[in-house]
Structure formats: structure tokens, C-alpha cells
Amino acid sequence: MKRRFLAPVLGPLALVAVLGTAAHSFAETPEESAAFAEAAAPFCSNPPKPLKDDQRNLCGYASQLPNCAAFQEACTQPIAAPPDLSWLAPLGVVARFVLYALAGVLVIGVFYIIFVAIRKVVNDRNPSETPAKSGVKVVPLVEDAAAPAPLPADGAVALLARADALLARADALLARGEAALALSHYLAASLRSLDEKGFLRIARSQTNGEYLRAIRDFEFRGAVAPMVRAVDRAEFGSVAASAEEVAAFGATARALVMSPRRAVTAPSPFAAALPAAALALLLLGCGGENKKQGSPSGSEYFQSLTSRQGLTVTPLSHPLAALPDPRSKDAAAVMLNAEETPLDDETDHALSAWVANGGHLLLSGHSSSWPKELAKAMAASKTSPLEVAADALAKTVGKKIPPPKTGEVPPHDTLLLDGRDLRLATGIADDEEEYEDEDESTRESGEPAEEASRIRGFTAYSYGSVRPGIPLVRRGDGKIAASLVSVGTGTVVTLDEADLFTNAALAYPRNPTIALTLLRVAAGKGTPSVAADGIVRYSTYRTIERARRHDGRQGASDPLSALLAAGLRLPLIHAAIFAAILFFAYGRRMGRAEPDRLDSRRAFAEHVEANGLLWAKRKFGPLALATWARFAEERLRARMPKSATDPAHYLALETGQDPTFIADIWKRATEQSPTERARGDEIAILKTLAPLLDRLDSAPRRTLS
Amino acid sequence: MDSQAFATVFERMKSQIASVVVGQEDLVEGLLVATIARGHVLLEGAPGLGKTLLARAFALTTGTTFKRIQFTPDLMPSDITGSSIFDRDKGAFSFVPGPIFAQIVLADEINRAPAKTQSALLEAMADGSVSADGVSRKLPAPFLVVATQNPIESQGTYPLPEAQLDRFLVKLLVENPTRDVEARIVRAHADGFDPTNLNHITPVVDASTLVEMSQVAEQVRVDDAVVGYMVDLVRRTRDDRTIELGASPRASIALLRSARVVAAAEGRDFVTPDDVKRQAKAILRHRVMLHPDAELQGIRADNRIDEILRTAPVPRVA
Structure with missing residues (x-):
């Protein structure tokens, strides 16, 4: 009877109490009001204009934040229309045609290469066209100074050799009694040394006099001048220097080679302008962010929140696809916004495995954006809603905190919110009298509001509950927004929203509590500590690493995987096949050891050879022969010793051919005019003479005397 | 005379002429080289750069006879070579030598005379003799023609034929003086220098x-x-694709003669490739004819010769 009487009375009272508690939890406290009354945050007062898409998504918060008129105004501005590119439409036809043409050229080119390669292979099998091996020992142009300097064939030395090698060779020649040749080598060593020091530039077309005039350094020029005169006198005046003179020149050359002095060259205006331009661009910022502006979708509040609470949040140190072993001692919890950081399949797979092996993940973003494999694993796992001790929070609001002592471990863990400062605190006093014996200054130092960072919130999230056991992290529509999922031996804290960690969401004093709760659940509650300033900080058990936009894509650890990731699997196979064909056609030949050639002339020689082949193919025999003859004559004259005047005779002598026969076909070749009508024998003569010159090129020079 | 004495005399002549023709040392040296190499000189430059002064100073320094011929469109060959006129006293024709009968002949603005008149110089330049009235008359030795032409005027001019151009040993370009040199010239005139009165020059x-x-x-x-x-240098002018007509073997011989004088002027009795290279442009620039396409592209003969000199390997032992 008594119960029956009390029930109708207590029921409404309980309902009123519940509603009252709920109302209290959603009411704006005086501290919160004070926080709202503060100056507007940068993103509120000076938002970027126009807003980007991710910033515009947060416009729902603008109307609920005080002092955010500028943000609201930015949200009301119409979205800028994309540029009108319709005028480009006619170009599409042209572009398509060009594309087809390029593709056609590419295909033809590939087939042509294959055709040439096959023909080359067939030709290579013909023994009659295999060039005879010269069997001549080649003297390398650049020698190791440490190795004993081999005595070269006369005239085989070029100015391209190293100065110390030339010097060693000159010494050897002098010791052998060949003073004239040694003198030339001493000059060559000196000039080469000055080239290496930057005083002049060696070139085959430069005379000794030009080298001398090029030396601006008075001392070096004075040293080289007598040597140049002596060498010219010996080479062109047939007046040989004595052995003593040569020895003296040797000492001069040695001093030049050993001299540490180098030419001081002023940087060119262009070279100086480059770094200046780079610096100017750097200073201009190249369109960098306006620091005075604040982005609603930025993370400044999040960074402030975590740093003030002693949490360590850093950018992800490893790609998501290659996270370190989660069971290791220093393994970090990972924070991932699935909307911001899309994952490829491999990364999704690797992340799922990482979580199953014991990893701890804070996954935010709309559930439709969650990684598929991970979502599948979570669906099959145990899920429990997340709760925040709202009652304790509610009790602590506006209450003073007893000053904890440095080094003291707080007795228990409580979230404290006073509307202006958000932090994890402990030692909440139920009765202020307990702290009467504390020093006044120490007590004041424990006031969190005085050193607080100004964290605001947003009411889209609610926390607090009228009844224990009801999930607290809910969205404005009342749906559960967060949950704790166990996957294997790891955990995933999910949040079905992507906005919580943005400036706009954290601007409301209550939302940071949710954010901190999620972080602490994901990363594990660490041991609380009292800092020197008396503020208790609750670091998490693990550090937290936040994924960036690009971390969801597996990095190109090697070029092959990068190409595969780019969808170039089939082209890669094609390229491999073509490469194999080209290798068997050309690469195999190039892979053989070949004697060194004059590097400075090789490109030109190849150019001439390629042109000759082209003309021969096009039946331009006279042009091919005439061009080759000029080239060959130049090459031969460059090699010929001074006592030789007839290139044909020299060629025959060097290659062991019949001088009369060579003289005849050489005359025919050199008399050929490019514009003359073809006689039909041009290519045959070319094919007869060209291999001889090739053999000669790979042999060291000799004198005829 | 040995090569050392040669070098001494050469230097004295050069210094004396250069003291009158200020800032044109290379030009003076080219003129001397050409004279000693028994060649003729074609000077190309704008009016007022001292070409006539150079020729006169050179004649005075070398103690040679000097004559100047102003070439005009109506100039006749006999105005150069001379002609026979009837001597009433003797009752016979007697030959009156023209201005060509001098050791230094300045053919001023040679391209203003028609080809017929220009060709009157051909025999004199090539053989050192003049044929008139069926009689060949020897010219005094040394015989040097210093011809000038203006590069910027084309109206009323007759370009020299290739055959005649080839007979000039060198073609020297008379460049505008630098600011300092020009200041020195003006200063000299301000101090009383009279280019028409060079009596102070004594023969060296x-x-x-x-x-x-x-x-x-x-x-x-x-x-x-x-x-x-x-030979390589000259042959390369024939192989150059931008040159329509390359230099003839006469250019090779001209190179040889000039290089010898240059070597001797430096007291050497042997020629080095450096001597050749130094004379190459002066000797080859008027002996090559560029392709019309190359000329339209603004390529000059000097550009191609520079390229040839830059690429032709120099003979050396090491």
C-alpha cells in the first residue's frame, strides 16, 4: 500500500531528477560562458576565403559558436563555380588525333627496333662480316699513377691523360734516353696540370702559343713559356733540347704538377643568380599558408589539447603498410582518419594484420570510409560502446583542485573540465576544509584555470548521461558514435565521425573531453604524474602517431612496386621483352670488353657512322663515301706522325694491307664528290676502308720513322 | 740578316707606324706581314678609320714610293697603268707611267671602279708587271697594293671578282677604335697632329x-x-656545308708565306701551328664564299673560320 502510494510520487520525481541532471549536463556553465565570451579563434575571425571543401563541411558548427561571424559569413558565400573549360572541347579532336599519331609512331618504332634487332642478329651470324680482331695491346689514356708507367708507343700519349701519369711517363722516357719525346711529355704534363687546376682548358685544336696566352697567372706562364719554346723548337724546328735542359724542364713540370695552387674563378652571373632567385622564392613563400588565417578544419586546437595534457602525438613514423611490431615495448597507437587518409588494398591488409597482432588503432571518419578488410574483421569481433565517467566530470566542474605535490602519484584518475581549461586532474576534494593547512600560494598554483589553454567545444557531441551504462559518445542525433572493438589481440577505437579532432569541433569546451577519452582508451591510460607546476598530467601508456594524407598509400619502396602500383604491369612485361630483344641484338655486343677509345671523339665518330649508315640505306652512296672520306682523313691525319704525309700509305702500313690497293681505293674515296652521280662502287669502298680505320682506332699510334 | 735581326727591324717598323696610326697594332702588323710576304692587302672598314694614313705612314717608314688612286666609276684602266702619248718633239709615242708604277699603291675604294678597271690591277698584282701598248713593263720591287673598300655602301659599287680577291694575300678589317684609343687620337689632333703632314716620319x-x-x-x-x-685548314673551308666556295690552294700558299713572316718576326727560324692559326682568318676570310642560306642566317665568313680553327686538331707529338 505504502509502495503503491509512493510509486506515483517518486516516479515523476525520479523523472524530473533525471531530466534535471540531463539538463545540468547540457547546460552552459559560467566557465563555459566565459570561454565563449573570449576573443574569437583565428578560424572564426579570419577564415580562409573561399573555404575549401573540407572546411565547408564544418559550416554546420559555425552557427553554434559565438564570435564566429566571419566563419558564418564565409560559409554563406556561394561556392565558386569551376572555370569554364568548354572552349577546350574542340581541342579534344586534335588531341585525340595527336594521341593516335603518337601511339602509331610508338608502335611503328617498336616494330622497327625489333626488325632491326632481328636483322642484326642474322647479320651477326654471317662470319664473313665479323671484324677481325686486331690483337693490339691498348695503352689506356688515363693511367693509375701508382702503377708502373708503361712506356707507350711513340706518340700514343694524348693530353687527355692525367698530369701525374704524363709526368711519370716523361720521366721514364728521359731515363730511356728519349729526351725529345720526354720534353713533349713534360709540357703535356704541365699543361694538363694547369688544366686540372683551372688555369686553362685543354683542346685538340689549341696551339702551344694559345695555351701560353691563356695562362693568366704570371708565375705559371713564366714557367711554361721556355718549355713551350723548347718544345716548338724541337717539334717544328728540328732543334732538339739537350738532356740537361729536358731534365730542368722536368723539374719545372714536376713543380707545376705538385703545386697546390688553383685558379680562382668568379662565379658566373647566372650561377650567382640562381641561388638568389631560389632564396627570393623561398622568402616570398611561394604561395604558402597565411599564418594569420585559421582553418576550421585545422588541427591547432588538437595539438594544444594533447600537449597540455602531456600526450605525445607525432606524425606517423612508418607507412601504414609497414608499421612496426605492435607487441614491441615502444609500439605506438595509431590515429587514423579514414576520410582523410584513404588506404589502398595492401595497406588495408597490412593494417588489419597489425591490429590483429596486438596493435591499437583509433579509427575516425564515417564508417563507409573505413578500410574494407579492417571493417570486415571488426564486424566479426566483439564490440562494446565507449563510456566516459560523466558523473565525475559533472561533479568536478567549477570545483577547485587541491594542489598536488611534485612527484606524488595521484590517488585516482578523473577528467576535469572547468569550461576554460581541460586537463586530466586528480585529487578532487569533496571538502575544501581538507586543504586548509595547505600553503595559499601552492593552492593557487594548482588552479588549472590560470594556466589553461583556451579550449572550446561544440555541442554536436554530447557527453554525460542521466543513467550509468548508457554509451556517452553520441552524436547530436543520439546515435552511438564511438565503440571499442577487439580484433585479435588488438583493439580499435572507432568514431563514426571525422570532425571531432578539427578546430571547429574542439572549440566547444565539452568536446575535448571526448577526444581525450578516445585517445586514452586507444593508447592506454598511462601513469599520472605531477609536474613542477603542480598540474597533474596523464600521459598515455603508448605514444600516439597520427596518419597523414599520404600514409595510406604504400610508399614506393622499390621502382618495380611503384610501377606495379601505377597499373603498369602489362607495359612492364612488354618492356622486359623488348629489353631482352635489344640486349641480344646490341647489349650482348656492348657487354664485351673493348679497348678504350678517344672519348672526346667517340660521339662524333658514332655520329658519322650513324649518318653514313643512314645514307647508305637511302642509296646516297656518293654522299656517304664523300663524308666518310673526309672524316677518315681527319682521323688519320690526327694519328699520323709528323714524318708521314700520305694517309693512305699510313693506313696501309698500320693495317698490313697492300699499299697500292689502299692508295687506289683511298684516292677513289677522297675524290668522291657528294653531289656526283653514283658509280655503284661507293658502298663497297666504304665497307672495305671502314673496318681498316676501325682497327686502326683501336690500336696505339706509332711513328713511321 | 738572320731571324733575330729580322725581328728587330720588324719591331722598329711596327712601332714607328703604330705611333702614327694609334690603336691599330694588329692592322699594322698585318700590313707588314703581307708586304714582306710579297702579298697585297685589302682593307675593309668604314670611312675615317685611318686607312689612307696607314698606307702613307707605311710608305714613309719603309722608304718606298707611294701613290694613291681614288677609284671612281669612270676610272679607266689606262688611268692606272698609264698610256702612250705622242711626243711632238720626238715625233713618236712615249709611255707615260700611271700611278701603278710605285712601290706602295693605295687603291682607295677599289670597289667603286668597274670590273674592267679593277682587272687592270690583276696583272700588276699577280706578276708585278704591267702590259700597255703591247709592252710589258716591270713594276718596282717591292710592290704592294693596299686596296680599301667600304663594307656599308653597296649602291654604285662593283664587288671585286673572286679571282681578284684571291690575289690579295690578306683582308684586314679596320675596326672602330675603343674609347681610350679614340681619346688619344683626338688628343693628338688637339696637340697639333696633322695627318697630311707626316714629314716627321723617317724611314726605318x-x-x-x-x-x-x-x-x-x-x-x-x-x-x-x-x-x-x-692544308687541313684550307681543305676544311671546302668541306664546310655553309661555304659555297672554299679557299683555293693559293690560300694554302698564302698561309705558308704569312706564317713564315710571323715566325721570323718573332725571331724564330721555324714555323709553328700558332703562326698559322694567327694568320688564318686574315688569309681565308675573303677567299670563301658563303651559301646564300648561311648569309641570310647572319653567318659571317669569320664565324665559319673560327669554327674551323676551333675544331681542326693541331699537330703535336704529345
Whole structure:
């Protein structure tokens, strides 16, 4: 009877109490009001204009934040229309045609290469066209100074050799009694040394006099001048220097080679302008962010929140696809916004495995954006809603905190919110009298509001509950927004929203509590500590690493995987096949050891050879022969010793051919005019003479005397 | 005279002429080289750069006879070579020599005369003799034609035929003076220098010395490798795709003669490739004819010769 009487009375009272508690939890406290009354945050007062898409998504918060008129105004501005590119439409036809043409050229080119390669292979099998091996020992142009300097064939030395090698060779020649040749080598060593020091530039077309005039350094020029005169006198005046003179020149050359002095060259205006331009661009910022502006979708509040609470949040140190072993001692919890950081399949797979092996993940973003494999694993796992001790929070609001002592471990863990400062605190006093014996200054130092960072919130999230056991992290529509999922031996804290960690969401004093709760659940509650300033900080058990936009894509650890990731699997196979064909056609030949050639002339020689082949193919025999003859004559004259005047005779002598026969076909070749009508024998003569010159090129020079 | 004495005399002549023709040392040297190499000189430059002054100073320094011929469109060959006129007293024709009968002949603005008149110089330049009225008359030795032409005027001019151009040993370009040089010229005039009165110039040598110097230069040794280099340079002008007509073998010979004089002027009795290279442009620039396409592209003969000199390998032992 008594119960029956009390029930109708207590029921409404309980309902009123519940509603009252709920109302209290959603009411704006005086501290919160004070926080709202503060100056507007940068993103509120000076938002970027126009807003980007991710910033515009947060416009729902603008109307609920005080002092955010500028943000609201930015949200009301119409979205800028994309540029009108319709005028480009006619170009599409042209572009398509060009594309087809390029593709056609590419295909033809590939087939042509294959055709040439096959023909080359067939030709290579013909023994009659295999060039005879010269069997001549080649003297390398650049020698190791440490190795004993081999005595070269006369005239085989070029100015391209190293100065110390030339010097060693000159010494050897002098010791052998060949003073004239040694003198030339001493000059060559000196000039080469000055080239290496930057005083002049060696070139085959430069005379000794030009080298001398090029030396601006008075001392070096004075040293080289007598040597140049002596060498010219010996080479062109047939007046040989004595052995003593040569020895003296040797000492001069040695001093030049050993001299540490180098030419001081002023940087060119262009070279100086480059770094200046780079610096100017750097200073201009190249369109960098306006620091005075604040982005609603930025993370400044999040960074402030975590740093003030002693949490360590850093950018992800490893790609998501290659996270370190989660069971290791220093393994970090990972924070991932699935909307911001899309994952490829491999990364999704690797992340799922990482979580199953014991990893701890804070996954935010709309559930439709969650990684598929991970979502599948979570669906099959145990899920429990997340709760925040709202009652304790509610009790602590506006209450003073007893000053904890440095080094003291707080007795228990409580979230404290006073509307202006958000932090994890402990030692909440139920009765202020307990702290009467504390020093006044120490007590004041424990006031969190005085050193607080100004964290605001947003009411889209609610926390607090009228009844224990009801999930607290809910969205404005009342749906559960967060949950704790166990996957294997790891955990995933999910949040079905992507906005919580943005400036706009954290601007409301209550939302940071949710954010901190999620972080602490994901990363594990660490041991609380009292800092020197008396503020208790609750670091998490693990550090937290936040994924960036690009971390969801597996990095190109090697070029092959990068190409595969780019969808170039089939082209890669094609390229491999073509490469194999080209290798068997050309690469195999190039892979053989070949004697060194004059590097400075090789490109030109190849150019001439390629042109000759082209003309021969096009039946331009006279042009091919005439061009080759000029080239060959130049090459031969460059090699010929001074006592030789007839290139044909020299060629025959060097290659062991019949001088009369060579003289005849050489005359025919050199008399050929490019514009003359073809006689039909041009290519045959070319094919007869060209291999001889090739053999000669790979042999060291000799004198005829 | 040995090569050292040759060098001394050469330097004295050069210094004396250069003291009058300020800032044109290279030009003076080119003129001297050409004279001793028994060649003729074509000077190309704008009016007022001292071409006539150079020729006169050169004649006075070398103690040679000097005549100046102003070429005009109505100039007749006989105005140059001379002609026979009837001597009433003797009752017979007697030959009156023209201005060509001098040791230094300045053919001013040679391209203003028609080809017929220009060709009157051909025999004199090539053979050192003049044929008139069926009689060949020897010109005095040394005989040097210094011709000038203006590069910027084309109206009313007759370009020199290739055959005649080839007979000039060198073509020297008379450049505008630098600011300092021009200031020195003006200063000299302000101090009373009179270009028409060069009496203060005393001869350093006489004509016979010049002839002797030519003979000394001809004895300078030329190595086969250097000869090959000369020939290579000349042949490359024939192979250059931008050159329509390359230099003739006469250019190779001109290179040889000039290089010998240059070597002797430096007191050497042998020629080096450097001597050849230094004379190459002066000797080759008027002997090559560029392709019309190349000329339209603004390519000059000097550009191609520079390229040839830059790419032709120089003979050396090491």
C-alpha cells in the first residue's frame, strides 16, 4: 500500500531528477560562458576565403559558436563555380588525333627496333662480316699513377691523360734516353696540370702559343713559356733540347704538377643568380599558408589539447603498410582518419594484420570510409560502446583542485573540465576544509584555470548521461558514435565521425573531453604524474602517431612496386621483352670488353657512322663515301706522325694491307664528290676502308720513322 | 740578316707606324706581314678609320714610293697603268707611267671602279708587271697594293671578282677604335697632329731591306706537320656545308708565306701551328664564299673560320 502510494510520487520525481541532471549536463556553465565570451579563434575571425571543401563541411558548427561571424559569413558565400573549360572541347579532336599519331609512331618504332634487332642478329651470324680482331695491346689514356708507367708507343700519349701519369711517363722516357719525346711529355704534363687546376682548358685544336696566352697567372706562364719554346723548337724546328735542359724542364713540370695552387674563378652571373632567385622564392613563400588565417578544419586546437595534457602525438613514423611490431615495448597507437587518409588494398591488409597482432588503432571518419578488410574483421569481433565517467566530470566542474605535490602519484584518475581549461586532474576534494593547512600560494598554483589553454567545444557531441551504462559518445542525433572493438589481440577505437579532432569541433569546451577519452582508451591510460607546476598530467601508456594524407598509400619502396602500383604491369612485361630483344641484338655486343677509345671523339665518330649508315640505306652512296672520306682523313691525319704525309700509305702500313690497293681505293674515296652521280662502287669502298680505320682506332699510334 | 735581326727591324717598323696610326697594332702588323710576304692587302672598314694614313705612314717608314688612286666609276684602266702619248718633239709615242708604277699603291675604294678597271690591277698584282701598248713593263720591287673598300655602301659599287680577291694575300678589317684609343687620337689632333703632314716620319728601312727581309722569311723552316695543318685548314673551308666556295690552294700558299713572316718576326727560324692559326682568318676570310642560306642566317665568313680553327686538331707529338 505504502509502495503503491509512493510509486506515483517518486516516479515523476525520479523523472524530473533525471531530466534535471540531463539538463545540468547540457547546460552552459559560467566557465563555459566565459570561454565563449573570449576573443574569437583565428578560424572564426579570419577564415580562409573561399573555404575549401573540407572546411565547408564544418559550416554546420559555425552557427553554434559565438564570435564566429566571419566563419558564418564565409560559409554563406556561394561556392565558386569551376572555370569554364568548354572552349577546350574542340581541342579534344586534335588531341585525340595527336594521341593516335603518337601511339602509331610508338608502335611503328617498336616494330622497327625489333626488325632491326632481328636483322642484326642474322647479320651477326654471317662470319664473313665479323671484324677481325686486331690483337693490339691498348695503352689506356688515363693511367693509375701508382702503377708502373708503361712506356707507350711513340706518340700514343694524348693530353687527355692525367698530369701525374704524363709526368711519370716523361720521366721514364728521359731515363730511356728519349729526351725529345720526354720534353713533349713534360709540357703535356704541365699543361694538363694547369688544366686540372683551372688555369686553362685543354683542346685538340689549341696551339702551344694559345695555351701560353691563356695562362693568366704570371708565375705559371713564366714557367711554361721556355718549355713551350723548347718544345716548338724541337717539334717544328728540328732543334732538339739537350738532356740537361729536358731534365730542368722536368723539374719545372714536376713543380707545376705538385703545386697546390688553383685558379680562382668568379662565379658566373647566372650561377650567382640562381641561388638568389631560389632564396627570393623561398622568402616570398611561394604561395604558402597565411599564418594569420585559421582553418576550421585545422588541427591547432588538437595539438594544444594533447600537449597540455602531456600526450605525445607525432606524425606517423612508418607507412601504414609497414608499421612496426605492435607487441614491441615502444609500439605506438595509431590515429587514423579514414576520410582523410584513404588506404589502398595492401595497406588495408597490412593494417588489419597489425591490429590483429596486438596493435591499437583509433579509427575516425564515417564508417563507409573505413578500410574494407579492417571493417570486415571488426564486424566479426566483439564490440562494446565507449563510456566516459560523466558523473565525475559533472561533479568536478567549477570545483577547485587541491594542489598536488611534485612527484606524488595521484590517488585516482578523473577528467576535469572547468569550461576554460581541460586537463586530466586528480585529487578532487569533496571538502575544501581538507586543504586548509595547505600553503595559499601552492593552492593557487594548482588552479588549472590560470594556466589553461583556451579550449572550446561544440555541442554536436554530447557527453554525460542521466543513467550509468548508457554509451556517452553520441552524436547530436543520439546515435552511438564511438565503440571499442577487439580484433585479435588488438583493439580499435572507432568514431563514426571525422570532425571531432578539427578546430571547429574542439572549440566547444565539452568536446575535448571526448577526444581525450578516445585517445586514452586507444593508447592506454598511462601513469599520472605531477609536474613542477603542480598540474597533474596523464600521459598515455603508448605514444600516439597520427596518419597523414599520404600514409595510406604504400610508399614506393622499390621502382618495380611503384610501377606495379601505377597499373603498369602489362607495359612492364612488354618492356622486359623488348629489353631482352635489344640486349641480344646490341647489349650482348656492348657487354664485351673493348679497348678504350678517344672519348672526346667517340660521339662524333658514332655520329658519322650513324649518318653514313643512314645514307647508305637511302642509296646516297656518293654522299656517304664523300663524308666518310673526309672524316677518315681527319682521323688519320690526327694519328699520323709528323714524318708521314700520305694517309693512305699510313693506313696501309698500320693495317698490313697492300699499299697500292689502299692508295687506289683511298684516292677513289677522297675524290668522291657528294653531289656526283653514283658509280655503284661507293658502298663497297666504304665497307672495305671502314673496318681498316676501325682497327686502326683501336690500336696505339706509332711513328713511321 | 738572320731571324733575330729580322725581328728587330720588324719591331722598329711596327712601332714607328703604330705611333702614327694609334690603336691599330694588329692592322699594322698585318700590313707588314703581307708586304714582306710579297702579298697585297685589302682593307675593309668604314670611312675615317685611318686607312689612307696607314698606307702613307707605311710608305714613309719603309722608304718606298707611294701613290694613291681614288677609284671612281669612270676610272679607266689606262688611268692606272698609264698610256702612250705622242711626243711632238720626238715625233713618236712615249709611255707615260700611271700611278701603278710605285712601290706602295693605295687603291682607295677599289670597289667603286668597274670590273674592267679593277682587272687592270690583276696583272700588276699577280706578276708585278704591267702590259700597255703591247709592252710589258716591270713594276718596282717591292710592290704592294693596299686596296680599301667600304663594307656599308653597296649602291654604285662593283664587288671585286673572286679571282681578284684571291690575289690579295690578306683582308684586314679596320675596326672602330675603343674609347681610350679614340681619346688619344683626338688628343693628338688637339696637340697639333696633322695627318697630311707626316714629314716627321723617317724611314726605318729601305726598299732593298724589305726585299732582303722577304728573302729571310722564305728561308724559315716549315715542318711537314705544319704544312699538313695549313692544308687541313684550307681543305676544311671546302668541306664546310655553309661555304659555297672554299679557299683555293693559293690560300694554302698564302698561309705558308704569312706564317713564315710571323715566325721570323718573332725571331724564330721555324714555323709553328700558332703562326698559322694567327694568320688564318686574315688569309681565308675573303677567299670563301658563303651559301646564300648561311648569309641570310647572319653567318659571317669569320664565324665559319673560327669554327674551323676551333675544331681542326693541331699537330703535336704529345
